[in-house]
Amino acid sequence: MRPRFVLGKVAGALGTLAFVLVFNFFLFRVVTDDPIGKLFRGRNLTPDQIEAKRQQFDLDGSRWEQFWAYITQTLKGNLGDSILSGRPVTTEIGEAIWPTVFLVGTATVLSMLIGVWLGIRAGWKRRSGFDVGSTTFSMVMYSVPDFWIGMLLLALFSIQLDLLPTGGFETAGSTATGLAALWDQFGHMVLPCATLALAYIGEYMIVMRSSMLDTVREDYLQLARAKGLRDVDVRRKHAVPNALLPVVSLGALSFGYILSGAIAVEAIFSWPGIGQATQEAIRGPDFPMLQGLFLVISASLIVANLAVDLAYGVLDPRVTGR
Amino acid sequence: MKRYVATAALAGIMGVTSIAVAGGAGAQDDTVTMTIGLLQDMSSPNVTVGYLVPEFEVWNLQYASLTDKAADDFAPLPGLAESWEESDGGLTYTYTLREGLKWSDGEPLTADDIAYTINRSRDEEWANHFSTVENIEATVLDDRTVQLTSSEPDPKLPTMDVYIVPQHVYEGIDAEAIADYDGMDGVASGQYSLVEWNSGQDWTLERNPNWFGRDNGIDRIVYRVFSNADALVAALQKGEIDAAHGFGAEGAQLLEQEDGIEVVVGLQGGFTELALNGMEGGIGDGHPALQDIDVRHAIYHAIDRQAIFDGVSLGYGSIGTTLSPSADTSWIPDLGDEGFEYDPAKATQLLDEAGYLDTDGDGVREMPDGGQPLRFRYVERSESENADSIRAFVTEYLDAVGIATDVEVMDDTQLYEAQVAGEYDIFVWGWTPYVDPDPMLSYFTCGQVTTDVEAAGYNDANWCSEEYDALYDQQKVELDPTARRAIVADMLRLFNRESTYLVLLQDADLQAYRTDRFEGWLRQPAETGPVIFSNSSPTYANLTVIDGGGDDGGMSTGLLIALIAGGVVVVGAAGFVVMNRSKRTADERE
Amino acid sequence: MSDHALPAGAAAPTFSPKAFARQRRRAAFAEFARAFRRDRLAMLGLVILLAFVLLALAAPLISPRSGLSVVASQDNPRWASPSGDFPLGTDHLRRSGAAQFVWGSRVSIAVGLMATVLTIAIGSLVGIVAGFFGRWTDAVLMRLTDWFLVIPFLPLAIVLAAVLDRSLRNIVLVIAITSWPATARLVRSQVLTVRQRLFVDRSRALGASRAHVIRRHILPNVAPLILANVTLAVPISILTETTLSFLGLGDPNLTSWGKVLEQAQSEGAVLRNAWWYYLPSGIGIVLVVLAFTLVGRAMEEILDPRLRERGR
Helix, strand or coil, rough: CCCHHHHHHHHHHHHHHHHHHHHHHHHHHCCCCCCCHHHCCCCCCCCCCHHHHHHHHHCCCHHHHHHHHHHHHHHHHCCCCCCCCCCCCCHHHHHHHHHHHHHHHHHHHHHHHHHHHHHHHHHHHHCCCHHHHHHHHHHHHHHHHHHHHHHHHHHHHCCCCCCCCCCCCCCCCCCCCCCHHHHHHHHHHHHHHHHHHHHHHHHHHHHHHHHHHHHHCCCHHHHHHCCCCCHHHHHHHHHHHHHHHHHHHHHHHHHCCCCCCHHHHHHHHHHCCCHHHHHHHHHCCCCHHHHHHHHHHHHHHHHHHHHHHHHHHCHHHHHHHH | CCHHHHHHHHHHHHHHHHHHHHHHHCCCCCEEEEEEEEECCCCCCCCCCCCHHHHHHHHHHHCCEEEEECCCCCCHHHHHEEEEEHHHHHHHHEEEEEECCCCCCCCCEEEEEHHHHHHHHHCCCCCCHHHHHEEEEEEEEEECEEEEECCCCCCCCCCCCCCCCCHHCCCCCCCCCHHHHHCCCCCCCCCEEEEECCCCCEEEEEEEECCCCCCCCCCEEEEECCHHHHHHHHHHHCCCCCEEEEEEEEEHHHCCCCCCCCEECCCCEEEEEEEEEECCCCCCCHHHHHHHHHHHHHHHHHHCCHHHHHHHHHCCCEEECCCCCCHHHHHHCCHHHHHCCCCCCHHHHHHHHHHCCCCCCCCCEEECCCEEEEEEEEEEEECCCCHHHHHHHHHHHHCCCCCCCEEECCCCHHHHHHCCCCCCEEEEEEEECCCCCCCHHHHHHHHHCCCCHHHCCCCCCCCCCHHHHHHHHHHHCCCCCHHHHHHHHHHHHHHHHCCCCCEEEEEEEEEECCCCEECCCCCCCCCCCCCCCCCCCCCHHHCCCCCCCCCCCCHHHHHHEEEEEHHHHHHHHHHHHHHHHHHHHHHHCC | HHHHHCCCCCCCCCCCCHHHHHHHHHHHHHHHHHHHCCHHHHHHHHHHHHHHHHHHCHHHEEEEEEEECCCCCCCCCCCCCCCCCCCCCCCCCCCCCHHHHHHHHHHHHHHHHHHHHHHHHHHHHHHHHHEEEEEEEEHHHHHHHHHHCCCCCCHHHHHHHCCCCCCCCHHHHHHHHHHHHHHHHHHHHHHHHHCHHHHHHHHCCCCCCHHHHHHHHHHHHHHHHHHHHHHHHHHHHHHHHHHHHHHCCCCCCCHHHHHHHHHHHHCCCCCCCHHHHHHHHHHHHHHHHHHHHHHHHHHHHCCCCCHHHHHC
16 A cells, blocks of 8 residues: 555544544534533532533633643543533443444344345346345335334334343343353344344345446356356356445445444334433433534544545555555 | 355354353352332432432442331331430430441441441531431440430431441541542441442342341342333333332333232322422522412413323322422321412413513513513423423413413433522422421521522522421421421411412322232332332332242243244255355366 | 526517527426336325325314314323224324324425425535535535535434424424535536536636526536435435434424324333334335335436436
8 A cells, every 4th residue: 555545544534533523512612502501510519520620621711722621631532521420421432332333233244244145136137026026125124214113123023922122231130141141132132133234234235236237237247148157156256246346335334334323223222332322312411421422423433434445445456546 | 255254154143053052051040139120320329419219229228227217107116226215305315226236348337337427417418417417416325325415306306317327438538528439338237238330220239148137038139220111111021120110100001901010109298390480599590470479370270280190190199289298198288279270261360460461462471561471491301201291281281371481301410400590480390208397398498599509509499488487497396296287287388379389290109010029018108108219118128039930031932942943944054055055166176 | 497587578589599498498308207107116106295295285184283282182092092083093192193193294294395405405505616616615615525424424413403402493404414415515526517518618708607607507407416316315304303303302392203203112102002103103204205215216317317327
């Protein structure tokens, strides 16, 4: 990779990050009425604690001094304290991240595998019954609010059939350890994971299908088929590897959306992740939490995008040449 | 490339399946755990700063007090003290402690701990102790004897229900630092000690082996915080938890239809009020119309409390009358025809006569001078299950008599701060009183009105009167129960007539427990009270474990088998495909 | 647009360039209509759309507004399953589910349309200005657009909505602020293509003002694309409104489909098996969103020759 390419990408990401920081500060400090009252308060704070907070964030200074204090504190990893719990926002978010990464990550991988498979089938035999069926399914899934799928699955599998737990990360107060605990968590993950996978499949399926359609028309494929190679082999060895690229890009980019991927769905299943934290912060309202969540979610997306860009640079030398 | 994906997926499926098989046969340990679900987290387990219902339950379990309270009627029972004697016309009580008391960490529990807690909490004005110990001096006579002297006649004695804290732990925390203390020392004099707290999720108590009382066979109690009532009710239905608290009327109706679940409608004096800003302290920016008693009365007449009770409380609890000062609801006097019956015509008439007319024809009345419209800010609590339903009713009723509302949602701290700063017009919130009516009555005295935001008072009616204060001082030192009741009744009538509180509902604590794992649930007070989160939580000492009762919930066995079978089929099919493919690849190479 | 350009009452000679342009556009529209009618899915979408728009407009005739009042509903049964009196049952506050469905369609569709119009207006403005003026204007506007594109959409909408007061106007504003960048990019690239074409340069050479060039040459050529974009942006607006309302950020005084789902969740409709409360609103959302998507896709395919060739 050329250093200039790397530097350019890193600089771009840093610029975007800086924009998010500035935007985040002004959104909460300018748009909100009584921003200081809404951001710097909390449960059971002693006057000393409040004073310490005021000094940390230079609240008696001018707006620019406040901005500077905000930037330096953020860089030090201090995002303020949650109003509802009184604990540091970074601690709260740190605890919520892993359940979400676990849940959305699994759902993304699952939906990618299923979506790609559906897309290959549908694209290979255009206008077949399978194509029409799976395209319709994907279009419908694309139009459904994800949390509503969750409500339906919950109603069916948890309430009607009583097969799966209604929510949470694990059975409360369970003393199970090791494999039994894992099995318990797996049970709790089935429904939210299925909900997200259903919601995501459509996108992968549609992209894979149209990529297949493009590939199928390529001359070399026509040639391969004309040479009498078996249909299955042509598809597997020539069509699929070529058609897979756009989906790989989409998949890579989707990992940037992991943290924000399940905001409403987590609320349905009481999944103790970023989504539930967001929902509780909205209900509060807990502005320091919202501010921190927004920053962390945006930053994770920017970093993921940067990683994907750099990875492309490694994999495909033509990209860096541009 | 694709091959690798398939192989990885295969490995994943096999992994999950083997976990499933192993997990299904997983070992169980024999710790007996009781799990209680609720919707509210603790604010802090530190006794000097916490103020929410959940931490009171923890303290009831972790800290024994000098005297305990009877489950039936709150009568004083031996606690840490096995006996007591009155002298000096009720001004002095001498308590004798049980023999061999120990803290959960093995340190001896002596009269020093008692005197230390009472005297320090009085000197430092600890919020949850102060109204009880305000006039009391504790003196150690010997290791097992402590003498309390009250400077005023005190109708609350001999009950002394303050949480006794371990001197050997609290000595190290000075007055400056105590508000910041996390309260997680877990040193208990009571039945259980707090060992873990995951904020927003759960907290765990473990049995204190040194407790003086009966062993109930339950090793751990876990309280799990649910984010919504649905999930809480469902968890109880499925046996994921053993008891649930505070799921609302909706949940109670559902659970009443279930076999094996007992619903408890617990009354302990809690109520929900609609508070108007009376502007007593002179700070803040309340709407001027609310200082007019006619406007307040018009608002009271415009609201149909019966409809709110039927529509929101669904018959649990009762319609609000006036301030309920005690967990014993017999303290509320009969108001006769002084209650505010639903009468929108009268409300309209009151507003018309007082000159609040809609002069610009926009459907909203204006002040008599034709200026500011009667548009009130209405704070809806985000931390209440039924706040939005109550708001739907109230705003519609006000709209019908020409009063507009702007709804703003706040969490409890934000509302508390708005209320202290006088920056509100209307809010709906509630109180749960203690057993003795004194603390509740004290909140509405002039001394509790906030006149300076730094020194916040409790008076969230933001109204007070000299007449009320004089009556308050009388009842505080009246030792004759009948005479004291009469004075309190006068205070409540006055409060009802003049103040800025319309008590909408007399709330019930709605709870439920499964009947298959534990028995011996006690209501406090008898027949009408709640079984958990009651005044002194006597249930826990009375429970016994039912042998072989209940299962752990979680995933059903049927599904487990189905998933394992499915996994096996998938693995088999995938293996078949892979084998075929490699065979074919080999063929092609030839 | 072309009517406007013609002086009132002036008889247009058949061979004047203006009339010729108008005729050409009419023919293009006829061709568009023919192509659209051939697309059965698009026609299905159009029918569904018209049905829901009709429902929204006729709400007061179908279901009286008092059906939404908790006070007027207090004698109804609670959580009643569907019956003659209550075709879609009742909810926890005894209000008619049908009334909420009908009136909810109004708010959901209206918010979807209003937000889209605002989104497209902002996006088109930025896109046209950036594409037409180029140079540093383009650079600055596109940098801003990219920044907004990179910020995750839903979290941005959530923090904006949380910071602002909860009202219909603000929801519309929030959706527009979060969704304009995609339109801006699309319109800009189209403007660039159009600008390349000879006739614009010729107009400029003939001394036409910038405003004139934008109005007479750029806009008419970009308009079809903007229109297709509108149709495809409505579903996103509706879904965003639904999610924001579900998270409790909607206008507390209005009933939308998302708000109904929020209440269904917070009041335990799923647990009660009160399917009549959470199914209709969800189905309504899916149908309207699907209908807009079908119509929008068809329009895009017809209007954008590149897509037509690929024949998705």
